[in-house]
Amino acid sequence: MMLRSSRATSTLEAGSPPGDDVLPGASRPSSSRPRTRRAKAGATAHGAEGVGTIERRRIPLRSRLRRDWPLLLLVLPALLQLAFFFYLPSAFSVIAFMDYSPYRPFWENPIIGFTYFQMLFQDPYFVSALINTLQFAGAQLLFVFPFSIMLALVVHGIMSTVLRSTFQSIVYLPYFFSWVLVVTIFLQVLGQDGLLSRWLVGIGAERLQIMNDPDTFMLLAWMQWTWKDAGWGMIIFLAALAAINPSLYEAAAADGANRWQRLWHITLPGIRPVIVLLLILQLGGILTVGFEQYQLQRQAVGWGTAEVLDTFVYYRTILASNGESIGTAAGLFKGVIGLLLILAANNVAHRLGEQGVYQRS
Amino acid sequence: MTAQIQLFGAKKRARVRPVWDEEPSIPTKILKGLFLAVYAGAILVPIWAVVATSLASEEALARAGGDLVLLPSDISLQAYREILSGGAVTASLLFTMLLTAIGTAVSLVLTVGAAYGLSRPGTLWHSKILTAVLITLLFAPGMYPSYLVVQKLGLLNNMWALILPVCFSAWNLIVLRTFFMTSIPGDLIDAAKIDGAGEFKILFSIVLPMSKAILAVIGLFYAVGYWNTYFLGVLYTPGMDVKPIQVLIQQWLLASSGPTGQDAAAAAAISSGMKNAPAASLKMAAVVCTIIPIIIMYPFIQRHFTKAVITGAVKG
Numbered sequence: 001m002m003l004r005s006s007r008a009t010s011t012l013e014a015g016s017p018p019g020d021d022v023l024p025g026a027s028r029p030s031s032s033r034p035r036t037r038r039a040k041a042g043a044t045a046h047g048a049e050g051v052g053t054i055e056r057r058r059i060p061l062r063s064r065l066r067r068d069w070p071l072l073l074l075v076l077p078a079l080l081q082l083a084f085f086f087y088l089p090s091a092f093s094v095i096a097f098m099d100y101s102p103y104r105p106f107w108e109n110p111i112i113g114f115t116y117f118q119m120l121f122q123d124p125y126f127v128s129a130l131i132n133t134l135q136f137a138g139a140q141l142l143f144v145f146p147f148s149i150m151l152a153l154v155v156h157g158i159m160s161t162v163l164r165s166t167f168q169s170i171v172y173l174p175y176f177f178s179w180v181l182v183v184t185i186f187l188q189v190l191g192q193d194g195l196l197s198r199w200l201v202g203i204g205a206e207r208l209q210i211m212n213d214p215d216t217f218m219l220l221a222w223m224q225w226t227w228k229d230a231g232w233g234m235i236i237f238l239a240a241l242a243a244i245n246p247s248l249y250e251a252a253a254a255d256g257a258n259r260w261q262r263l264w265h266i267t268l269p270g271i272r273p274v275i276v277l278l279l280i281l282q283l284g285g286i287l288t289v290g291f292e293q294y295q296l297q298r299q300a301v302g303w304g305t306a307e308v309l310d311t312f313v314y315y316r317t318i319l320a321s322n323g324e325s326i327g328t329a330a331g332l333f334k335g336v337i338g339l340l341l342i343l344a345a346n347n348v349a350h351r352l353g354e355q356g357v358y359q360r361s
Numbered sequence: 362m363t364a365q366i367q368l369f370g371a372k373k374r375a376r377v378r379p380v381w382d383e384e385p386s387i388p389t390k391i392l393k394g395l396f397l398a399v400y401a402g403a404i405l406v407p408i409w410a411v412v413a414t415s416l417a418s419e420e421a422l423a424r425a426g427g428d429l430v431l432l433p434s435d436i437s438l439q440a441y442r443e444i445l446s447g448g449a450v451t452a453s454l455l456f457t458m459l460l461t462a463i464g465t466a467v468s469l470v471l472t473v474g475a476a477y478g479l480s481r482p483g484t485l486w487h488s489k490i491l492t493a494v495l496i497t498l499l500f501a502p503g504m505y506p507s508y509l510v511v512q513k514l515g516l517l518n519n520m521w522a523l524i525l526p527v528c529f530s531a532w533n534l535i536v537l538r539t540f541f542m543t544s545i546p547g548d549l550i551d552a553a554k555i556d557g558a559g560e561f562k563i564l565f566s567i568v569l570p571m572s573k574a575i576l577a578v579i580g581l582f583y584a585v586g587y588w589n590t591y592f593l594g595v596l597y598t599p600g601m602d603v604k605p606i607q608v609l610i611q612q613w614l615l616a617s618s619g620p621t622g623q624d625a626a627a628a629a630a631i632s633s634g635m636k637n638a639p640a641a642s643l644k645m646a647a648v649v650c651t652i653i654p655i656i657i658m659y660p661f662i663q664r665h666f667t668k669a670v671i672t673g674a675v676k677g
Contacts, residue, residue, distance in 0.1 A: 061485075068485040070560035075478035075490055078471045081529045084510060086497045092506035102509075151400075154393055157385070159378055169663065170401045176655045178589035180607040184614050184648055188414075188429050189407045195429045227404065246379065253381030288501070291592050296615060310504065317505045318596065324505055331503020339500045 096329035101322075116329040126330060128304060129312035130287075136294075136308060137286040139218060144225045145278070148233025153267070155234060156241045168238075171231030179292035182228050186220075187211055214305040217297070224293060236278070237271060244270035276354045284342030287334045309334050406431075408652070415440055415645035422639050429641070440642035441650075443635045449609065450631065450647050456520075457588060457606040461654075464524040464587040469580050471529045476537035477564050497531050504596070511597055522597035523590050523605065533579050540575050541568060581662050588654055606651050614644050 065072075096116055098109040120126050151171070158164040174182065189195045190210050197207040210216050248266050257265065291310040298306040303315075309330060317327030349355070378384070385393070410429050417425070417433035424434055444450040479491055507526060516522040545568055553563050569576070591607035598604070604612070613631045635643055 064485045071478040071481060071484055072486070073478075074474035074560075074564070076474075078475035078529050078534070079490065079493070081471060081525065082494065082497060084514070085507065085526045086502060089502035089506035089510050090500065092509055093503055095506060095509075096503075154397065157393070158397075167397055167401060169659075170404055173656075173659060174404060176585050176589075176659065177652070178591055178607045180589075180591050180611050180615070181648065181651060184610060185407045185411060187615065188411060188645075195407075195410055195431075198429075231404075250379065250381050259383070259385075284499075295592075295595070296611065299616070313504045314596070318508060327505045328503050331505060335501050335503060342499055 093328060093332045093335075095325055096332045098325060100325045100328070102324060116325045117333065119326060120329050120333065123326070125303075125307070125316075126312060129307045129309050132305070133287055133289055133308040135218070136221060136289045137282070139222060140225060140289065141279075141282055141286075143222055144230060145233065145282070147226055148230050149237050149271075149275070151230055151234040152237035152241060153263070156238060168231075168235065172235055173231070174228045175232040177228065179228075179290070179296060182224055183293070183296045186224060186227075190220075211297075212300040214301045217301045217305045220297075221293065233278075236274065240271040240274040241267065273355055276349050276352075280342060280345040280349055283345045284338050286341060287337055411645050411648050411652075415642055415649045417639075417642055419639045419642075422641060429645075437638075437642075440638040440646035443638045444643055444646050444650070448633075448635065449603075450606075450650070452603045453606045453609045454650055456603045457590070458654075460520060460523055460590065460605065461584050461587040463520075464528060465580050465584045467524055468528045468530075468533075468583040469576065472533050472537055472579065473564075473569070473576070475529070475534050476541055477560075477568060479534070480538050480541040494531050494534060508596065516597065518598050518600040520598075520601075523593045524587070526597075527586070527593065530583075533582070537572075537575065537579060540572060545571055578662060581658050585655060585658065588651075606647075610647060610651060613647065 094111075095109075097111055097113055099112045099115075100109045155164060155167060158167070177185075187194060190208055191197065192207050192209065192211065194208065194211075201207060210220050244267065248270075249262055252262050252266055287309055289308050289310075291308075291314065294306045294308045295311050295314065298311060300306075303311075307315075313327045313330050316323040316330070410431055413431055413433050414422070414429050416436050416438070417430050418435050418437035418439065421433040421435050421437075422430060445454075475494065479487065479494070481487070511517060511522050511526060516525065549567060550563055553567055558566070589607060590605045591611065594605040594608040609631060612627045614628075616628065632640065632643060638646075
């Protein structure tokens, strides 16, 4: 969850105009500086990139170490965390290429190449999970994303400060709820014995089946996404809207542009960097639609509908035996596709003249 | 951060419709108002129904003829007394509070250390370390390899399995590092160095006191994450007697409606001994206990954003 919130934050840095007065120099182009060694993947590695790096190079390692050891010591715990819980598991992904058994010493597992990847694509459960994942991701992109933008546009137009902040506080709240809470609350209201069903029975209609009907699960999932996350998306777009220079609107209005023309020619281009950035991030995470929402409702609507890649891996490797290699292969496939998509999307964004997630190096 | 901070600050200022902006027509206004009201209602009414049911007495529930009520005819705190007087729910709530407190502390130590340590370009191995950190944003290791590491470290069914794998987020590092680099004046740090202060002294006496607001925001986001621990609880600690509260809620409220007998037994074990309140109220009281910490933290998250504006504006 923090992931998404801070994503947003870096979003806004990228989206804010250069020379913004709160963070001076934060997004100023650094092309005027001599190009020294720059962090390759530096998502926000802007500013202050070694002026005088060249002189510092000459200082011998020992005296640099003597000078900088407190800083290195401070970074060490985080590096250890990444070593153990990012780099080590990433290295263990070789299990995907092994005929792995947890009962053998690790190095005695024979390497068999891409066999498990081939098996993966012949596995109907995996293919079904992959298709479901792509459908959910596509639906999120098509239906939740524009909804947030629309919500932000409507809320941006509210003049009353009290009304505006009250509404923001309300719709933003469910973002902090866990999926367990969201599904529980949905079950209480829309379930077979829920509030709405009782009312429907009361007026002589039939009970709602939406919580356990596989055919309408997409609609249910959409309602849940919107309920939980649209408010958060709205906040991001509101921030982007607030950063648009009002004199642009004034000038356009003076030139006779009407409300829709201003929306089309000022507002939407104004928030385009943010839209592009969020799209890239969404694309990168297209195979990661989340685990909890689907695992929680898998029993109610059946695996055929709610199985996504993450739940596939969970049920195949953690809860079943002999699934280690094929589950790791599925996970690695997901990770690599995600990596390629984010790099490709970023590249396209750069070509289109957008800032993207990280800077060109 | 910039625009977001400005947004939360701008909220305080009164807004006036600029002269060039024509007033929307009455039907448009009604349509917009209706849309916003329905949307806000769709969020608030279900939450309210949960709260109301948790407070309803047995008679009120019987009179309403169902499991969820909107307006209980009389109020009873019996359900809360039952779930908070020892037993599985109490233990789970206490455990999750402990998890949240320890986890947030660990996360903040790691994030502050890394953000400060990486806030000075040109220092030893700076760009190498930064690259190593930022790569983690582009790729995610699979579930089984991560599980294997936790297993090999002997952390399965241990509280630390819910903390260590997730305690550091590179996104938070970026936010905090950017704040350190842009909102703390470099002159101040240089002056302190001339006066003989070491890095630790600078961090604790200058940088951290100036970063209280942003630390509060980051800490609260971490805290909400730990409080909402569900997936890691299912994955790494399925055998623990005391479960994170989200896992308990799932077993008690969601899995019990499923067909498997095992789930029903687990659900029955949670509510064993709670005889004096209706089942619906007990369950909804547990849900409310899960929401309350978030509702308590929520205004702080918003308020500290406003504080961060002021700090940002003055320092910038």
